[in-house]
Amino acid sequence: xxxxxxxxxxxxxxxxxxxxxxxxxxxxxxxxxxxxxxxxxxxxxxxxxxxxxxxxxxxxxxxxxxxxxxxxxxxxxxxxxxxxxxxxxxxxxxxxxxxxxxxxxxxxxxxxxxxxxxxxxxxxxxxxxxxxxxxxxxxxxxxxxxxxxxxxxxxxxxxxxxxxxxxxxxxxxxxxxxxxxxxxxxxxxxxxxxxxxxxxxxxxxxxxxxxxxxxxxxxxxxxxxxxxxxxxxxxxxxxxxxxxxxxxxxxxxxxxxxxxxxxxxxxxxxxxxxxxxxxxxxxxxxxxxxxxxxxxxxxxxxxxxxxxxxxxxxxxxxxxxxxxxxxxxxxxxxxxxxxxxxxxxxxxxxxxxxxxxxxxxxxxxxxxxxxxxxxxxxxxxxxxxxxxxxxxxxxxxxxxxxxxxxxx
Amino acid sequence: xxxxxxxxxxxxxxxxxxxxxxxxxxxxxxxxxxxxxxxxxxxxxxxxxxxxxxxxxxxxxxxxxxxxxxxxxxxxxxxxxxxxxxxxxxxxxxxxxxxxxxxxxxxxxxxxxxxxxxxxxxxxxxxxxxxxxxxxxxxxxxxxxxxxxxxxxxxxxxxxxxxxxxxxxxxxxxxxxxxxxxxxxxxxxxxxxxxxxxxxxxxxxxxxxxxxxxxxxxxxxxxxxxxxxxxxxxxxxxxxxxxxxxxxxxxxxxxxxxxxxxxxxxxxxxxxxxxxxxxxxxxxxxxxxxxxxxxxxxxxxxxxxxxxxxxxxxxxxxxxxxxxxxxxxxxxxxxxxxxxxxxxxxxxxxxxxxxxxxxxxxxxxxxxxxxxxxxxxxxxxxxxxxxxxxxxxxxxxxxxxxxxxxxx
Numbered sequence: 001x002x003x004x005x006x007x008x009x010x011x012x013x014x015x016x017x018x019x020x021x022x023x024x025x026x027x028x029x030x031x032x033x034x035x036x037x038x039x040x041x042x043x044x045x046x047x048x049x050x051x052x053x054x055x056x057x058x059x060x061x062x063x064x065x066x067x068x069x070x071x072x073x074x075x076x077x078x079x080x081x082x083x084x085x086x087x088x089x090x091x092x093x094x095x096x097x098x099x100x101x102x103x104x105x106x107x108x109x110x111x112x113x114x115x116x117x118x119x120x121x122x123x124x125x126x127x128x129x130x131x132x133x134x135x136x137x138x139x140x141x142x143x144x145x146x147x148x149x150x151x152x153x154x155x156x157x158x159x160x161x162x163x164x165x166x167x168x169x170x171x172x173x174x175x176x177x178x179x180x181x182x183x184x185x186x187x188x189x190x191x192x193x194x195x196x197x198x199x200x201x202x203x204x205x206x207x208x209x210x211x212x213x214x215x216x217x218x219x220x221x222x223x224x225x226x227x228x229x230x231x232x233x234x235x236x237x238x239x240x241x242x243x244x245x246x247x248x249x250x251x252x253x254x255x256x257x258x259x260x261x262x263x264x265x266x267x268x269x270x271x272x273x274x275x276x277x278x279x280x281x282x283x284x285x286x287x288x289x290x291x292x293x294x295x296x297x298x299x300x301x302x303x304x305x306x307x308x309x310x311x312x313x314x315x316x317x318x319x320x321x322x323x324x325x326x327x328x329x330x331x332x333x334x335x336x337x338x339x340x341x342x343x344x345x346x347x348x349x350x351x352x353x354x355x356x357x358x359x360x361x362x363x364x365x366x367x368x369x370x371x372x373x374x375x376x377x378x379x380x381x382x383x384x385x386x387x388x389x390x391x392x393x394x395x396x397x398x399x400x401x402x403x404x405x406x407x408x
Numbered sequence: 409x410x411x412x413x414x415x416x417x418x419x420x421x422x423x424x425x426x427x428x429x430x431x432x433x434x435x436x437x438x439x440x441x442x443x444x445x446x447x448x449x450x451x452x453x454x455x456x457x458x459x460x461x462x463x464x465x466x467x468x469x470x471x472x473x474x475x476x477x478x479x480x481x482x483x484x485x486x487x488x489x490x491x492x493x494x495x496x497x498x499x500x501x502x503x504x505x506x507x508x509x510x511x512x513x514x515x516x517x518x519x520x521x522x523x524x525x526x527x528x529x530x531x532x533x534x535x536x537x538x539x540x541x542x543x544x545x546x547x548x549x550x551x552x553x554x555x556x557x558x559x560x561x562x563x564x565x566x567x568x569x570x571x572x573x574x575x576x577x578x579x580x581x582x583x584x585x586x587x588x589x590x591x592x593x594x595x596x597x598x599x600x601x602x603x604x605x606x607x608x609x610x611x612x613x614x615x616x617x618x619x620x621x622x623x624x625x626x627x628x629x630x631x632x633x634x635x636x637x638x639x640x641x642x643x644x645x646x647x648x649x650x651x652x653x654x655x656x657x658x659x660x661x662x663x664x665x666x667x668x669x670x671x672x673x674x675x676x677x678x679x680x681x682x683x684x685x686x687x688x689x690x691x692x693x694x695x696x697x698x699x700x701x702x703x704x705x706x707x708x709x710x711x712x713x714x715x716x717x718x719x720x721x722x723x724x725x726x727x728x729x730x731x732x733x734x735x736x737x738x739x740x741x742x743x744x745x746x747x748x749x750x751x752x753x754x755x756x757x758x759x760x761x762x763x764x765x766x767x768x769x770x771x772x773x774x775x776x777x778x779x780x781x782x783x784x785x786x787x788x789x790x791x792x793x794x795x796x797x798x799x800x801x802x803x804x805x806x807x808x809x810x811x812x813x814x815x816x
Contacts, residue, residue, distance in 0.1 A: 046613050046614070048613060068581070069582070110623070110671045111621070111623030113619055113623050113686065114619060114623055173611040174582075174609035174611065174738075174740070175609060175610070175611040175618075175621075175738060176611070178609075178621060178738065178740040178751065179621070181740075181749070182621075182667065182740075182748070182749050182751070185748045185749065186667075186668075186671065186748050186749075189748055193746065194747070194748060196742065197742045197743060198742070199740075199742070201581075201582035201583060201586075202583070203456065203527075203581040203582065203584070205454050205525070206454070210583075211519075211521055211522060213522070213583075213586060213587070213590075214519065215518070215520070215521050259590065262518070263594065278521065279520075330583060330586065332582070332585075332586040332607075333742075334604065334605045334607070338601065339602070340590070340593045340594050340597055340602060341589070341593065343586065
């Protein structure tokens, strides 16, 4: 992969091993999240006090190991909003996030006590397509910053789609997430209306892959923060748009699961649908969860061990440049009348270029994926994620707006 | 309190200290939850593997220290359900709960891997008023097992009220809760429909009181598991209804918070409304959070330090028998269009007799409570909580149904 002279499997393992050592993580099985941004844990202290750095080249909440809870909130700009209004809003969000993530109340925080447990809080801000137009900056909008094209599998509800601004708020404690969402929402409520809020959760033993509510490991094939692949595939280098250097893009898909009919499938049927064993998450070509899937492997009758129609066969990148970072969360909301549950996945991916990395994979899955029988995309949104704030005094999106101020 | 010869403050402290020692807890500040049912924690192992015993004189999830997540789910019995159907359902729930709480998959669990992290899971079953009628056991229904009388402050939405059967499912991990709710719901779906599911969360440092989303400590005055008061005030002794010995009652109130207007109040205004300082949660009569409030204390002008209109003054038990166990959770759902948030409290209380313990307090609060300006009860439900299952072979509610089988 990174080094064509080395067999891919060995390279991958070496990368994983190296990252795990760098992170000081307990297990080397996972993708080695966020070596740089992880707060060192001391089991004698209260983990609710752990913090993730706010300032940096990149926004936190992307290379950061995902904590147990997330809220994704989208906002629509009010009619008549100006570029200066948006800059003002971003300065407020920057100041609020810089404080809250470090366990300090926001300015004029009406519930300062709820800020006392940051619990690895991260706040990640994104720009929806229309924000650029409202700000008079459409010429700086990345070409991939558009609603995704419609897919035949979509059953989208506008209530879960689009949005001018995004907040991704993650923490280990749900109370921390609730407080941060409220503070950040209400401090800008004269400028925006809340379009949607989607809450999710994920749990796994340290070093293991989370499972979604279908019971499958979710996120095995991923790119490990700290690796050259990650740098290249996730972070924009600013070549085309200098303001975006160190930023990225985010796709959020709300994928409902039809667990009623999924329940009718036994473990073998599920394995053939996904392409992995259920219990171990190992590719059906053999080995363990983090071994590379061998899509050419056949059984003694010449039948592919991993069905070409299976989810991992269809989702597999055709080339290295089709990879992206997955950082999803489960959702489980109150069921509609007559239903037993309302569950699914908040699929969140980060990639430098949606058009070249994410879309080809999504197109393949929409064309055919055995899993589509049980999963229904009901929400879809795309955001440009500006770079981080290097230090106090700056604000999120400054590179975009200041370039505009001097050059427009 | 327990010993009239000892000043109440000292007695309370002694009780708290004793319980904390028994529980081996880190802090002696809180009410000393669940000495008996707490699994000992070893920081070197994965807390997602911790379990709470299922079998016992009482159901778990009441004297158990509340973990971070809860779902309260109510079910309506389908038309034509017989007593035998209900017994069958309860046997399924018993078997499922006995396994899931110990980290084992339920029988025919379609996602057995999601059962591998019990995370202190408890499953608590309750009987709504109509269940007794459907089962032909109305003569055994406790007199307090009825919908609460209407209060002038109520703005109840039937979507959050009542129900024939209740599940209270609590765990430290949201995925565990989601899996348990789904397993228990779908295994009985031919007999019931889901009436409502309400999800909540709570977070606090060990030994400290949780805060609600108004920022207030919530649950300071509570009765400590393991104390004689707890035994007397929570568990039924079976004198009136032998089947209920070791059981109790539950009130669940969904209380919406108007955080928009609450935000207009400063810390002093909040303190006078609640009767406690915001930061410390200390009664305005002085001292620290767990000191007794002195409702007779006046300032040098003769004005009560704790306003008689304040929440704690109105909520304070007129006598010892008006106390009950509070075990609430915050909720924070997706806001309705045009709103910033949709937050509140899932107030859950356990008491031997709703009519004598809970109702007088609730009546006083409904008549007047300064806090009512910002809180709106939108859901209400009452359940009889049968005793625990002593050991393998029994089932939840057996005492009720077997007494009926032999005596009816």
